[in-house]
Amino acid sequence: MDNREGLIKVGKKPFMTYLRVAQLQFKKTDKIKIVARGINICRAVDLSEVLCKKLIRGAVVDKIILDSEAVDDHKRKGQKINISSIEITLIKSKDL
Numbered sequence: 001m002d003n004r005e006g007l008i009k010v011g012k013k014p015f016m017t018y019l020r021v022a023q024l025q026f027k028k029t030d031k032i033k034i035v036a037r038g039i040n041i042c043r044a045v046d047l048s049e050v051l052c053k054k055l056i057r058g059a060v061v062d063k064i065i066l067d068s069e070a071v072d073d074h075k076r077k078g079q080k081i082n083i084s085s086i087e088i089t090l091i092k093s094k095d096l
Contacts, residue, residue: 005029010036010044018047019055026056030092037069037085048088056092063089 006029008021018034025032036044052059065087070080 006032008032008034008047010034010040010047012040015043015047018043019050022047022051023055026051026059026090026092031062032090034088034090035085038083041084041086044086044088048090051090056090058093059090060093061088062091063087 006025008018008025010018022032022034034044034048048061052061067085067087068082069085071083073079073081
């Protein structure tokens with residue numbers, strides 16, 4: 001999680017932690033971004049689905065950005081590896 005308004009960085013904390021933070025962020029703003037890298041991408045997708053379909057009435061996926069980043073490999077010094085990343089933007093729909 002991040003101090004920037006509306007930004008949630010998904011990592012290894014318990015799933016319910018991110019749900020609570022997202023609910024609090026939606027009370028403050030109409031738009032949140034969920035970002036994750038590597039193996040945490042599936043948790044970010046799950047988080048956005050639970051928020052849209054179960055918890056936040058009127059929340060919809062506005063934009064999804066897929067990317068990869070070159071990062072130094074700690075096991076093999078001097079080499080880079082690509083790590084996938086995702087950014088999911090959710091907004092409160094004005095129709096509901």
